[in-house]
Amino acid sequence: MNASPYRAGHVAVIGRPNVGKSTLVNALVGVKVSIVSPRPQTTRHQLLGIATFPEGQLLLVDTPGIHREQKRAMNRMMNRAARGAIEGVDVALLVVRAGQWDDEDALAYDALRKAGMPVVLVVNQIDRLKDKTALLPYLAKISDGREFAGVHPISALKRNGLEALVKTVLSHLPEQDALYGEDEITDKSQRFLAGEMVREQLMRQLGEELPYATTVEVEKFEVDGTMLRIGAVIWVERDGQKAIVIGKGGERLREIGSKSRIQMERLFGAKVFLETWVRVREGWSDDEAALRSLGYHD
Numbered sequence: 048m049n050a051s052p053y054r055a056g057h058v059a060v061i062g063r064p065n066v067g068k069s070t071l072v073n074a075l076v077g078v079k080v081s082i083v084s085p086r087p088q089t090t091r092h093q094l095l096g097i098a099t100f101p102e103g104q105l106l107l108v109d110t111p112g113i114h115r116e117q118k119r120a121m122n123r124m125m126n127r128a129a130r131g132a133i134e135g136v137d138v139a140l141l142v143v144r145a146g147q148w149d150d151e152d153a154l155a156y157d158a159l160r161k162a163g164m165p166v167v168l169v170v171n172q173i174d175r176l177k178d179k180t181a182l183l184p185y186l187a188k189i190s191d192g193r194e195f196a197g198v199h200p201i202s203a204l205k206r207n208g209l210e211a212l213v214k215t216v217l218s219h220l221p222e223q224d225a226l227y228g229e230d231e232i233t234d235k236s237q238r239f240l241a242g243e244m245v246r247e248q249l250m251r252q253l254g255e256e257l258p259y260a261t262t263v264e265v266e267k268f269e270v271d272g273t274m275l276r277i278g279a280v281i282w283v284e285r286d287g288q289k290a291i292v293i294g295k296g297g298e299r300l301r302e303i304g305s306k307s308r309i310q311m312e313r314l315f316g317a318k319v320f321l322e323t324w325v326r327v328r329e330g331w332s333d334d335e336a337a338l339r340s341l342g343y344h345d
């Protein structure tokens with residue numbers, strides 16, 4: 048008997064901020080390639096997570112959460128990046144948080160179907176659902192009048208339901224050989240990932256609106272024998288913000304540096320020497336040219 052054919056293709060991971068898109072991509076890849084935080088709008092760039100299985104290969108396009116707020120140039124760019132992600136993909140995962148569904152989810156569904164691709168509904172965070180009996184009527188309500196290529200309640204965090212999800216997704220991918228080597232996990236450079244690791248700590252360790260006024264630029268990325276020497280600039284918008292990021296006696300910046308260094312060492316499998324600086328660039332998040340020079344594009 049013939050084994051089933053190998054399948055490979057692009058899978059867009061779409062949904063509102065904070066539903067767990069990046070957590071899902073990481074769970075499927077098996078390595079943390081995309082940063083995650085409890086705060087919305089953590090992901091700012093499109094990123095490919097490559098998940099290779101014996102039956103096929105998923106090229107998962109992680110995207111910034113789609114959101115209505117278009118206040119700053121950065122938000123507009125993030126929305127464009129999310130929309131652009133659906134070009135050339137074979138199937139989309141529409142990720143929602145169990146129990147939630149609103150106009151924006153409905154709009155995302157419509158846009159994906161209009162683009163002509165199968166949409167798999169991924170109902171994430173079922174581990175947080177207190178009343179499990181509410182799941183069925185909720186799924187019935189969402190599915191009414193919509194055509195999903197599969198409906199999968201999962202927990203990306205606890206890795207529940209992923210095997211069945213992978214099976215569904217693979218069935219919608221074309222028969223072809225793997226597009227990336229089996230030990231490749233992302234399309235992004237180590238330099239980019241290093242910046243993201245610092246940004247993850249900013250999202251996690253800074254309060255209120257401050258994370259949204261920060262970005263990270265990797266100025267130095269050098270291989271020195273078995274060691275990586277990395278220099279990262281944390282850009283803020285005002286002097287007062289700089290003082291907060293540095294913290295009393297430099298304590299907060301040290302904590303941000305040491306936590307991100309540990310993450311880098313884990314991902315790169317090398318010893319990392321990390322230097323960080325905080326600098327002010329007024330209004331960078333609402334300035335298209337500044338955004339481009341800081342590595343943002345759609």
Ligand SMILES: Nc1nc2c(ncn2[C@@H]2O[C@H](COP(=O)(O)OP(=O)(O)OP(=O)(O)O)[C@@H](O)[C@H]2O)c(=O)[nH]1
Binds near residue numbers: 090
């Ligand atoms: N309990 C629970 N928490 C989850 C699950 N999946 C994700 N989370 C948490 O939800 C938060 C947001 O996760 P992310 O993966 O950053 O969400 P995202 O959709 O990528 O968010 P943006 O990049 O901001 O659009 C984090 O605190 C995750 O740990 C899950 O299945 N169960």
Ligand SMILES: [Mg+2]
Binds near residue numbers: 069070089090110111
């Ligand atoms: Mg994300």
